[in-house]
Amino acid sequence: MGSVAVPSDMPATSSAEPSSGASNSPNSPSAEGSGNAEEEPTATPPSPSDSMAPQGKVTALRLADFKTRWAGGEGWIARTDDSGKSWKSQLEHKHIVNQLFALNNLEVWATLDIGDSKQLKLLHSVDGGAKWAEIGYVPNYSFLHFVSSEEGFSGNAHTKDGGKTWSKLPQPAVIAGDAYFHDRNNGWAVTQNKDKNTLDIVRTTDGGKTWTTVLKRTTAASVTGTVIRSAGKKDAWVELIGDSGMSQTSYSLFHTMDGGKSWIPVLANNQAGSGPAPGYKTGQESKVPSNTGSSPGALYVVNPKVAFMGGQCMACDLPNTMGKTTDGGKTWINLSSKFPGYGTQLIAAADAEHLWWINTDNAEPSIIYTSTDGGEHWKVTHTFDKPQPTTE
Incomplete structure (x- = not known):
């Protein structure tokens, strides 16, 4: 698809089709109704030249396709090219990543919370995250998305030079x-x-x-x-x-x-x-x-027919649930799986079948769950280390 046609919640490139269906091995129970996802086989260790992603709570997620994603957290940005089994650290810094947006598998932006309530620092990469450049600031905390290498939006803020400068559209x-x-x-x-x-x-x-x-x-x-x-x-x-x-x-x-x-x-x-x-x-x-849950979770729109939305119940032992529509909202399906984590949900989907779901917590590890059958079954693909305790 042409770059100007990329919707804000769709992957910028078509996803490669992984083999469909989830394993139903007796030793790997499915997640249906239990909060227990099937464990993914241990990934091949990275070579010594690869550095694993810094550990801690995940605060941002973005996909280029089902296998290629970026994640960010407090002080780090990392990339995976194997659906989240292994991660390579790409950038270490001293801020919290607020949002990531990928136009394709090479061009990606990141916003950093620098403690300014009015703006976020903006980083940009054109080589898949190997090198990052500070290019300016986004003048608000709205949802950032680009429709081309030059043009992007964040709320009513509009850029025509890749995020270096911004103007305001009337609202x-x-x-x-x-x-x-x-x-x-x-x-x-x-x-x-x-x-x-x-x-x-x-x-x-x-x-x-x-x-x-x-x-x-x-x-x-x-x-x-x-x-x-x-x-x-x-x-x-x-x-x-x-x-x-x-x-x-x-x-x-x-x-x-x-x-x-x-x-x-x-x-x-x-x-x-x-x-x-x-x-x-x-x-x-x-x-x-x-939807299930007592408060809203993350909303992720794939296309005019398909959308996923999380639910959360902070008084429940397994707070995180999800529902979906595949007919534009005419009908709604509440999925049966429930997972732990009392932090922010992060959801991304390549299409109606292939999903990522990260559930986070301030004290427990952020966990990546993936599904290849529209959320009917889930696998634990990666577990990050626990967040570091906050020191005064």
């Missing part, structure tokens, strides 16, 4: 969360009225000069945050995050494939402790599916 005056631009013309945002009892999903097709309401909903819950992803100029997945209480957070997910003319209500997660999902009334029987 609605009263906005909930961040705006999202699929390309220089097409963007999406969420607004809510002063009383926060009505929300609007709005769209622009002229680079933010004008915004048009494409979905209006009466809501009992205010929108406290949004996650917007797009797999095409007329495609948008809009996650609305609501109130929190009793270790629960309510949220909803809507999807359009025709520029907002019609919408599919994909998820409505109402919680006893946090109230109704945004876009719904108190006590309303929505008949919309709900």
Whole structure:
């Protein structure tokens, strides 16, 4: 596919098709319903010239294809070319990696949290991560994605020189969360009225000069945050995050494939402790599916038909779960596997079948799980060392 057509949550290159299906060896139980994934056979040790990835909590993940990925954490960036079995350290630094974005298996960007609440340091590599250059700063903490080597977006920030300089695209005056631009013309945002009892999903097709309401909903819950992803100029997945209480957070997910003319209500997660999902009334029987877990996990959009979303339950022994749709949100499938880890989830997928799922923890190891059958079965591919204790 051409570089300008790469959606924000799709791999930049087509993934090589691994052999399908997971092993069902009696000595390697599947993960279904147990929280125990099948252990991957020990990978061939790297040569002495290869250095293993620095260990600790994983904070960022990005794929070029199912085998080639980058991960980052506190003070390190590393790459794998064998689906995560072994890792090579590419860069050591003194900051936390906030995000990674790969346009292909050679060109990749990384943002570093330098303790500045308004901007992130931006690194760039054109040789697969062998060498990294500091090229500037991203002026916000929004979702960073590039559509070519030169053009990229982070919220309403726009670069035309690979991230060296940024300008601002117009966005609605009263906005909930961040705006999202699929390309220089097409963007999406969420607004809510002063009383926060009505929300609007709005769209622009002229680079933010004008915004048009494409979905209006009466809501009992205010929108406290949004996650917007797009797999095409007329495609948008809009996650609305609501109130929190009793270790629960309510949220909803809507999807359009025709520029907002019609919408599919994909998820409505109402919680006893946090109230109704945004876009719904108190006590309303929505008949919309709900995801597992009591709060939202990571959302990963593969294409207009396929999306995965994690769920988390911080009061549960196995907090991490996942659901998916393969028909654009018309139906939702809650997968049965549950895994440990009380930190941030990281999800990436090459297609509907081949997934990576990293569950993290502040005290326990980050673990990489991979699936080749759409999340029905999982293998433990790599376990990082425990994070180093914080010293005062």
